[in-house]
Amino acid sequence: MRATPDISAKHQRREQALMLALTLPALLVILSLVVLPVAWLAWQSIYHSGFTLEHYRRIFSEAIYWRSFALTFEISLLVTLLALVLGYPIAFAASSARRGWSIVILALVVLPFWTSVLVRAYAWLALLQRNGVINHLLEDLGLIHEPLVLVHNTFGTVVATLHILLPFMVLPLYATMQKIPRDLLQAGASLGANPALVFWKVFLPLSLPGVLAGSTLVFVLSLGFYITPELLGGGRTIMVSMLVSRNVELYDQWGAASAVGVVLLAAVGVIFFAVSRAIPLDRVLGQK
Amino acid sequence: MTFALHSALLRRTLLGASFALVTTLTSLPAHAEDQITFVSQGGAYQKAQTVAILDPAAKTLNITINQDSIPDAWPAIKTQVGSGKPTWDVVDTPTGYCLRGGEQGLIEKLDFSKIPNAAAMPAAYRSDYSVAYEFYSSVLAYSQKTYAGIAPNSWADFWDVKKFPGRRALRNHPIATLEAALMADGVAPDKLYPLDVDRAFRKLEEIKPYVTVWWTSGAQSAQLLNDGEVDMIMAWNGRVSALIDDGAKVGFTYNQGVLQSTSLCILKGAPNLPTAVRFLNEAVDPVNQANLPLHIDYGPANPRAFDTGVIKPERAAQLPSAPENAAKQALMSYAWWSSPAGEDAEKRWVAFMQK
Numbered sequence: 001m002r003a004t005p006d007i008s009a010k011h012q013r014r015e016q017a018l019m020l021a022l023t024l025p026a027l028l029v030i031l032s033l034v035v036l037p038v039a040w041l042a043w044q045s046i047y048h049s050g051f052t053l054e055h056y057r058r059i060f061s062e063a064i065y066w067r068s069f070a071l072t073f074e075i076s077l078l079v080t081l082l083a084l085v086l087g088y089p090i091a092f093a094a095s096s097a098r099r100g101w102s103i104v105i106l107a108l109v110v111l112p113f114w115t116s117v118l119v120r121a122y123a124w125l126a127l128l129q130r131n132g133v134i135n136h137l138l139e140d141l142g143l144i145h146e147p148l149v150l151v152h153n154t155f156g157t158v159v160a161t162l163h164i165l166l167p168f169m170v171l172p173l174y175a176t177m178q179k180i181p182r183d184l185l186q187a188g189a190s191l192g193a194n195p196a197l198v199f200w201k202v203f204l205p206l207s208l209p210g211v212l213a214g215s216t217l218v219f220v221l222s223l224g225f226y227i228t229p230e231l232l233g234g235g236r237t238i239m240v241s242m243l244v245s246r247n248v249e250l251y252d253q254w255g256a257a258s259a260v261g262v263v264l265l266a267a268v269g270v271i272f273f274a275v276s277r278a279i280p281l282d283r284v285l286g287q288k
Numbered sequence: 289m290t291f292a293l294h295s296a297l298l299r300r301t302l303l304g305a306s307f308a309l310v311t312t313l314t315s316l317p318a319h320a321e322d323q324i325t326f327v328s329q330g331g332a333y334q335k336a337q338t339v340a341i342l343d344p345a346a347k348t349l350n351i352t353i354n355q356d357s358i359p360d361a362w363p364a365i366k367t368q369v370g371s372g373k374p375t376w377d378v379v380d381t382p383t384g385y386c387l388r389g390g391e392q393g394l395i396e397k398l399d400f401s402k403i404p405n406a407a408a409m410p411a412a413y414r415s416d417y418s419v420a421y422e423f424y425s426s427v428l429a430y431s432q433k434t435y436a437g438i439a440p441n442s443w444a445d446f447w448d449v450k451k452f453p454g455r456r457a458l459r460n461h462p463i464a465t466l467e468a469a470l471m472a473d474g475v476a477p478d479k480l481y482p483l484d485v486d487r488a489f490r491k492l493e494e495i496k497p498y499v500t501v502w503w504t505s506g507a508q509s510a511q512l513l514n515d516g517e518v519d520m521i522m523a524w525n526g527r528v529s530a531l532i533d534d535g536a537k538v539g540f541t542y543n544q545g546v547l548q549s550t551s552l553c554i555l556k557g558a559p560n561l562p563t564a565v566r567f568l569n570e571a572v573d574p575v576n577q578a579n580l581p582l583h584i585d586y587g588p589a590n591p592r593a594f595d596t597g598v599i600k601p602e603r604a605a606q607l608p609s610a611p612e613n614a615a616k617q618a619l620m621s622y623a624w625w626s627s628p629a630g631e632d633a634e635k636r637w638v639a640f641m642q643k
Contacts (some may be wrong), residue, residue, distance in 0.1 A: 064638045131516045152501045190460075234458035235502025236641055243638070252366070252633060276569070 007195040045259035055259035065243065065260070069267065072240045074220040075154065075229075079161050083169040083218045084211065086162070091173035091210070106174065113167045121231045125151060126231075130180025152234025160228040165221055169214040177203075191198075212279075216272075223268065240264050300377060323352040324377040324560045324567055327364075329550075331358030338578035347572040351563055361385065365555060369394040374555040377564040380421050381623040386553035390417030391626075396561065398553040403569045407593040412619055418551035419572055420589035421581060424466035424609035425547050425617060429528040429540035434519040442544050443472035446520055447491070449498050454519030456495065457512050460502035462637045463625060466490070466547040467618055468522055471544050478619035487631045489640055502641065513538050516641075525608050526585040544615040547608055549589060563640075581607050 059065045070173050094105040112120060127133045127149035135147040150156055178201060188198040226241040233239075240260060247256040326342065328334045328369045334357050345351045358364055361381040368374040379386075389395035395417045400406055406419050413420040428523075430440050431454075440452050446468070458465050461538065467480055473491045475484075492563040500518055503509045509523040514536050528540045552571055570576065577588035581616035587609030588594070594604055604610040608617070624630050 011564060062639075064642055067642045079339075129517050150502065229503065229509075234500065235504065238638060238642055246638060252363070 033034075041254065041258035042262050044253075044255040045262050046255070048253055048255050052255075055253075055255050056263070058256075059259060059263055064238075065263075068238050068243050069264070071154075071238065072223055072264075073163070073267075075158060075200050075237075075239065076219050078158055079165060080169075080215050080219045080220045082158070082162050084215060087169035087173055087214065088207075088211075090175055091170050091190055094170070094174050095177035109167050109170045112163070117164055117227055118231075118280050120164055121160050121227050124156065124163070124232060128156050128159070152236075154233070154237050156232040157229045157236075157237045161222055161225055164194050164220045164228065168217040168221060172213040172217065173207065173210040176213070177207050180206045186261055220268065223264065289556055316379060316501060319448045322326075322350065322563065324563050325354045325356060325375060325556075326380070326567070327356045327361060327376050328380040329359055329361075333384050333586070336583035336586075340571060340583050341576045344576055344579070345567060345573070349563075349566055349570055350545055351567070353567070358449040362389075364570075365394055367390055369556050372557070374557055375559065376555050377558040377560050378554055378567060380550050380552055383415075383418055383420065383549050383620075384626045386418035386551045387415055387622055388626045389553065389556075390415070394556050396556050396558065398554070399565070400419040402565050405569050405571070405574070405590065407573045408574070409572070409590055411630040413549070413589055415551075415623070418553045419568060420549045421552045421571065422589055422613075423547055423549045423587040423607075423609035425525045425542060425545040425587075425613075426459070426469075426543060427467070427524055427525050427528065427540045427545040427608075428520070429513055429523045429538055430520045431513065431516060432537040432539050433516070439539060439541070440520060441541050443468045444474075447472040449495075452520065455517070456498050457501040457503055457509065457518040457521040458495075458499050458640065459509070459522055460504045461508060462633050464620065465522065465547065466618070466633060467546045468544070469483075469495075471618065477544055477616075480618055481621040481624045482627075483624065483633065485629070485636070489636065492640065529585045529606065540610065543616045544637070545608065545613075546620055547614060547617045549622075550621045551589075585615075 045053065090105065090109060094102045094109075097105065125132070130147045130149075131137070132150070134150060135144070138144045139147065149160075184202055184206070185198050188202045189195070191199065224241050226245070227240060229237040229239045230242060244257045244260050247260060248254070250256070321616060329539060334355070334519065338355070342353050342355070356376065361379050362385050364376075365379060365381075365385070368376060386395055391396070397416050400414070403419060404584060406414055409420065428443065428446055432439070434454050435452065440448075442445055445452055446456065448500060458468075466483055466485065469488040469491040470480055470483060472475060472495075474593060501508075501512055503521075503523075506524055506527050509521060510527040511529055512518045513521050513523065513528070514531055523540075524539065525542075525545070528538060531538050552568055554561065554568070558564050572590045574588075574590050574592035574596050575598060576595035577590040578596045580586060580588055581599060581603060585606070587607035588599075589611070590610065593599065599607070605612070607613065625634075
């Protein structure tokens with residue numbers, strides 16, 4: 001926000017105060033519903049009738065936590081990459097198609113979004129299980145003789161999580177791509193670049209903010225997924241969220257569970273810090 | 289100590305919460321001293337109790353029974369007693385919680401001279417802090433389509449993948465699963481405790497590759513068997529008999545089942561202690577107890593219920609706690625599971641699942 005010379009500094013300050021006043025209600029809501037509860041839970045993880053690091057000692061000394069954290073990041077990364085690979089062409093098609101078609105494409109993306117996560121997880125169970133639709137189809141086609149094990153494992157978990165999170169990738173991508181002026185592509189072509197080069201040199205860099213936003217959303221959301229690994233993981237796919245619930249039951253202290261959440265939050269913070277160092281975010285996000 | 293959460297939350301649905309609320313609102317007390325607040329787990333289970341036990345007991349004792357329901361009573365017991373002013377009197381919860389609560393001073397010690405109806409119950413059905421209320425069982429169930437000729441009849445059969453090929457499912461929890469593993473390894477049902485945890489986990493490693501699903505909820509276990517996702521499963525008897533009633537081609541055996549119970553216990557400092565004790569006695573009255581299996585597939589905790597004539601012999605044969613069925617099964621030791629060794633076994637479970 002650069003002040004134009006004809007606006008006085010006083011005027012500018014007044015405007016800033018007004019903006020602050022307007023955001024105040026939202027800030028208060030976030031403070032009371034997000035920041036305070038999170039702080040309270042974090043406090044519980046180090047204080048239980050006296051200061052204690054017991055919950056953290058447990059997390060760093062028992063291998064089960066490390067294994068679940070590794071698996072959770074593995075699955076989240078895989079889901080994010082697959083969502084990008086599947087979501088990018090969808091968003092591209094929606095942003096390039098004529099208006100009627102783009103509405104149809106977006107509707108197909110958003111419709112499942114309105115269905116409960118639980119219902120969709122069970123739907124995948126019906127599709128993927130031993131006597132499910134997919135195994136029967138493959139058997140009828142003569143492609144397999146023994147039913148495949150498609151669910152009650154990591155595969156089933158990834159498929160359902162991907163399906164549930166796909167709109168979170170497509171929508172930010174679409175919003176970004178829609179704003180890319182198509183004249184730029186024509187300009188590139190007029191300068192002699194073939195379509196592939198135009199895409200690579202012009203369209204892709206301009207769509208990166210959407211890629212970043214979508215990937216961040218999908219990655220962070222899948223880190224905390226509970227329903228799909230619980231219902232479709234067969235008991236073996238133990239993600240961090242499941243350790244949180246296990247610790248509530250096993251140790252009868254909020255702290256035992258919230259410490260796991262704090263470590264996950266810290267790990268995500270470290271990752272994003274590292275990513276922001278590796279990728280020049282201001283250049284990617286600055287729409288210039 | 290997660291068995292309460294699992295068995296309570298998942299075995300019975302939450303549907304009863306609204307039902308219990310309505311009951312609470314409509315049954316206003318006549319005199320303050322003539323009422324108790326009774327808490328169970330809601331759903332069809334709490335409805336069945338209301339008809340079979342709670343309403344008759346209220347009538348006999350001339351008291352008002354206010355009902356509440358909660359899937360997992362343990363955290364509420366802790367906070368209520370911790371606050372110094374509990375509002376609940378009697379809780380129906382997995383037996384382990386009564387024992388643990390007793391150890392931690394959250395549960396009243398019972399004076400069994402005031403609970404004469406409990407005298408007919410085996411000593412193992414009672415503790416200083418609890419009296420068993422109803423029984424269910426973790427049984428071996430199987431698809432009759434897959435095993436049309438000879439049916440599996442023991443945990444040794446469950447482990448025998450040559451004689452009984454097929455996909456298997458076990459509960460994603462050590463309770464009753466470790467017992468089954470030890471029985472598969474040749475330990476007699478009445479010689480299980482204290483559990484040899486190392487031996488049990490070693491035996492579980494053997495069957496692990498053939499276990500396609502480790503289930504977490506009772507509904508899931510029924511679905512797995514019904515949809516043919518697995519051929520053999522350890523599941524709760526009520527879930528399997530519901531499938532059989534619906535015409536599913538499945539069967540189960542009580543042989544080597546693990547007999548489990550919920551118990552009644554009274555919160556320390558309960559507002560209506562004397563009335564609560566009177567209620568406890570009435571709740572395990574043989575006739576009231578005999579009424580329960582007429583409404584739901586759980587067995588009475590008082591064996592005298594089978595002498596009342598209320599339960600027909602055909603019905604008794606289906607119930608987990610009928611003397612003939614109970615004799616074939618292992619009786620779960622909640623005392624062992626709430627001991628440090630039991631808690632350690634529970635903590636080991638996740639590591640076993642991750643390997």
